[in-house]
Amino acid sequence: MKYIGFFFSLLFSLLLAVGLSINMANLPPLAKIFDPYKGFWQNAYSEDYNPDTEVTIAGLQAEVEVTYDENLIPHIFAENEEDLYKVQGYTTARHRLWQMEFQALAAEGRLSEVVGEIALNRDREMRRKGLGFGAKNKLKYLKNNDPRTLQLMEAYADGVNAYIDQLSQAELPLEYKLLDYYPEPWTPYKSLLFLMNMAETLSGDSDLANTNFRNLFGSEWQRNLFPDYPQGVVPVVAQETWDFEPVKVEEPETTYIDSIKITQLLPEKEPGLGSNNWAVSGEKTASGFPILANDPHLALNLPSLWFAAQLSTPEYSVKGATLPGTLGVIIGFNENFAWGMTNADRDVKDWYKITFKDSSREEYLYNGQWIQSRRQLETFTVKGQNDFVDTVIYTHYGPVVYDRNFKMKGKPANFALKWTAHGDSNEQKTFINLNKANGYSDFEEALTHYAAPAQNFVFASRNGDVGIKVQGKFPLKWSGQGKYLMDGSKPIYEWQGYIPAEHNAEEINPEKKFVTSANQHPVSDNYPYFVYNNNYEYFRNRRISDQLLQLTAITVDDMKALQLDNYNLHASEILPLMLDSLNRQNIVLGEKWLAPLEAWDYDAAAGEMAPALFQSWWNQMEKALYASWDAKGLPISYPNKFNLANLLINEPNASWFDDAKTKEKEGASFWINIGFLGMVEEMGELTAGKDSISWSTYKNTHISHLIPNLTPFGRYNIPIGGGKGIVNASASDWGPGWRMIVEMGSEIKAVGVYPGGQSGNPGSKYYDNLIDAWASGEYLTIGLRDRSKAAGDLFYTKFSAD
Numbered sequence: 001m002k003y004i005g006f007f008f009s010l011l012f013s014l015l016l017a018v019g020l021s022i023n024m025a026n027l028p029p030l031a032k033i034f035d036p037y038k039g040f041w042q043n044a045y046s047e048d049y050n051p052d053t054e055v056t057i058a059g060l061q062a063e064v065e066v067t068y069d070e071n072l073i074p075h076i077f078a079e080n081e082e083d084l085y086k087v088q089g090y091t092t093a094r095h096r097l098w099q100m101e102f103q104a105l106a107a108e109g110r111l112s113e114v115v116g117e118i119a120l121n122r123d124r125e126m127r128r129k130g131l132g133f134g135a136k137n138k139l140k141y142l143k144n145n146d147p148r149t150l151q152l153m154e155a156y157a158d159g160v161n162a163y164i165d166q167l168s169q170a171e172l173p174l175e176y177k178l179l180d181y182y183p184e185p186w187t188p189y190k191s192l193l194f195l196m197n198m199a200e201t202l203s204g205d206s207d208l209a210n211t212n213f214r215n216l217f218g219s220e221w222q223r224n225l226f227p228d229y230p231q232g233v234v235p236v237v238a239q240e241t242w243d244f245e246p247v248k249v250e251e252p253e254t255t256y257i258d259s260i261k262i263t264q265l266l267p268e269k270e271p272g273l274g275s276n277n278w279a280v281s282g283e284k285t286a287s288g289f290p291i292l293a294n295d296p297h298l299a300l301n302l303p304s305l306w307f308a309a310q311l312s313t314p315e316y317s318v319k320g321a322t323l324p325g326t327l328g329v330i331i332g333f334n335e336n337f338a339w340g341m342t343n344a345d346r347d348v349k350d351w352y353k354i355t356f357k358d359s360s361r362e363e364y365l366y367n368g369q370w371i372q373s374r375r376q377l378e379t380f381t382v383k384g385q386n387d388f389v390d391t392v393i394y395t396h397y398g399p400v401v402y403d404r405n406f407k408m409k410g411k412p413a414n415f416a417l418k419w420t421a422h423g424d425s426n427e428q429k430t431f432i433n434l435n436k437a438n439g440y441s442d443f444e445e446a447l448t449h450y451a452a453p454a455q456n457f458v459f460a461s462r463n464g465d466v467g468i469k470v471q472g473k474f475p476l477k478w479s480g481q482g483k484y485l486m487d488g489s490k491p492i493y494e495w496q497g498y499i500p501a502e503h504n505a506e507e508i509n510p511e512k513k514f515v516t517s518a519n520q521h522p523v524s525d526n527y528p529y530f531v532y533n534n535n536y537e538y539f540r541n542r543r544i545s546d547q548l549l550q551l552t553a554i555t556v557d558d559m560k561a562l563q564l565d566n567y568n569l570h571a572s573e574i575l576p577l578m579l580d581s582l583n584r585q586n587i588v589l590g591e592k593w594l595a596p597l598e599a600w601d602y603d604a605a606a607g608e609m610a611p612a613l614f615q616s617w618w619n620q621m622e623k624a625l626y627a628s629w630d631a632k633g634l635p636i637s638y639p640n641k642f643n644l645a646n647l648l649i650n651e652p653n654a655s656w657f658d659d660a661k662t663k664e665k666e667g668a669s670f671w672i673n674i675g676f677l678g679m680v681e682e683m684g685e686l687t688a689g690k691d692s693i694s695w696s697t698y699k700n701t702h703i704s705h706l707i708p709n710l711t712p713f714g715r716y717n718i719p720i721g722g723g724k725g726i727v728n729a730s731a732s733d734w735g736p737g738w739r740m741i742v743e744m745g746s747e748i749k750a751v752g753v754y755p756g757g758q759s760g761n762p763g764s765k766y767y768d769n770l771i772d773a774w775a776s777g778e779y780l781t782i783g784l785r786d787r788s789k790a791a792g793d794l795f796y797t798k799f800s801a802d
Helices: 004-021 083-109 117-129 131-145 149-166 175-181 188-202 207-225 427-435 440-447 538-550 554-563 571-579 584-589 591-599 610-628 641-650 668-687 695-699 770-774
Strands: 052-056 062-067 074-077 275-280 291-299 307-312 316-323 333-334 337-343 349-353 365-366 369-372 374-380 388-394 400-402 415-421 455-461 467-473 506-508 514-517 734-737 741-745 749-753 795-800
Touching: 004 117, 004 316, 062 083, 074 083, 083 117, 083 131, 083 149, 083 175, 083 188, 083 307, 117 131, 117 374, 117 388, 117 400, 131 149, 131 188, 149 188, 149 427, 188 307, 188 365, 188 427, 207 337, 207 388, 275 455, 275 538, 291 455, 291 554, 316 795, 333 741, 337 365, 337 440, 369 591, 388 400, 388 506, 400 554, 400 749, 427 440, 427 584, 440 467, 440 610, 455 514, 467 514, 467 795, 506 571, 538 554, 538 571, 554 749, 571 591, 571 641, 571 668, 584 668, 591 668, 641 668, 695 795
Parallel strands: 052 795, 074 307
Antiparallel strands: 062 074, 062 795, 275 291, 275 514, 291 734, 291 741, 307 316, 316 333, 333 337, 337 455, 349 415, 365 369, 374 388, 400 415, 455 467, 467 506, 741 749
């Protein structure tokens, strides 16, 4: 049990933190919090003190056993899938109930109900983007087309609800007590909301920011600063020819709207947020067996996004990372098959300017006719205040997100969102089927149900196959379509269907003996369909490919070293030019900082100073250059660091490096020197007379609680290297949330780790016990287990029917 005095002081700290952002009147009375029988004292425990238990759940068909290993990873053994998922639901809720519900509320746009007005704008955004709309569409699709998957989802929900039903006030997770509310029943709709939330997190778009940029600076700047396919790209799948006849696409004469200026934009997906994966053929490994590795990069939070588990029936056993709230293992392996994913970063969201007939917005112009819109009233229950009512208009494209009531400040501008995630799909079935896949044909079948978010699915099978497929439901577009705001009144701006699923790029057992992806361009530039995204990755993927090309007799330890690789490829390609561009005066002013940079081997280890100096220099240079562009206060797109580095090297005297506000002609070296002076100033402030600053201190990788104001429940200044654009992609608040490596031999060898712990209870030692191992590059052995309880197991639970 954790030290009670510590937990007592922790509670006062977090009450203060919550009170600073949430009206204290909305918090429960302190007597309720400090009740010795129902209050926070009851949450000061660790699960290793639990005895073996027996639980009854109505409707179980047979006995189910769950053993917990020394890290609180459950191994669930059931006789059939309905019982398996029912007990998965119960077990996940047992350790992560608050997280499950909080994330479902966030996706549905209902956080205001529990935290008050501070969440209202975010709630409005989620509802206007249509996350609930998409989840309801998918639920209807399941009812009409796949009652079996829905049945399994209902079994999972029954398990969650069985846990909720037996919860006493004392056993409520601490966050419920702090925010004074009680869990609702779980439903399949909530599981679909969670999948919609993942689609939202991983589906970016820059259409409106691109529109502003082009209208301010012109098409030439847009074309050069944001090339569709830059030189030096290493795509996920490269083919000399494609073995299909592409669908023809009709192109319009005019491809964009002029003179639109958008003053407020919704937040974009953070560039770099993504993942790494690869699978290596047995012909390149020491054992002769394939090895698969995957490390998805998502937000670092506590409780952790991932929950490790093994799920077993007499037909199969699967183990890996689950997402609390959804069925099955999302990234993992079974006796015959391993799989993983990275974000494919395809442009599957487009924006349309809607022309309404009048202020009633009951009709809008399309193809020369006025057609009917649909009005939906959204009522928000706001804790401690009156309800807030919002009106959302739906067109055939989708919901009108931007309008006079949201972001447009009374202006008669209306932008509708069209998004593949709104439509019919069955991603849950994909994962259910991957869990029991035996080889490539099962992999292909499972992916036929998958639409969004677009992912690069990698696999390795026990029979020796390795492969990768870029999977999603991809709009069929003319070249350039979707880069900018489009005219919703003209049918030529419609998507012209979808790229046939059999035309999605894939690579099976390639000549190079490996497949890999890291959020880069999905295909070579001869792919016959238009593919575009502002934020493809250009460094991690090339580093991984280079290393895999060089490595032979590969082992699991080699794959660990590659996942933990801290080499800064970006710095290696641009820092020599930056150093050579410094003028004599600045060399003297910044002499103190030059020696570490000149001696740097580009290893971004936690204790190094040079990575901090380089990152500061680059950031200051970007900041100064972009400030010289007259954006007239409008939000715009900015070039990624790969394109900017290429321009610094290849076009140092181009117009975008000239500051129009001065008489002089500035070039690349001017901004490099300005950035260096900014770095010198920043380092002087940060070091405050000290000789150095470490990269981990500068980067400040931290893992916050899902409610950031609950700072006592987070971990800060974690000593870990890597960074954005580096294979070990640990940024400040996102990074490799689940590192997994699996060797598919006669005896499967698997290791994995994630930055957190299995428990969602801050009072448990299993809440954050894996963070230090994760930061230092350690892994847990996570091989498949049989039904017997092993030495060192924490406890055992037997489930039976009433």
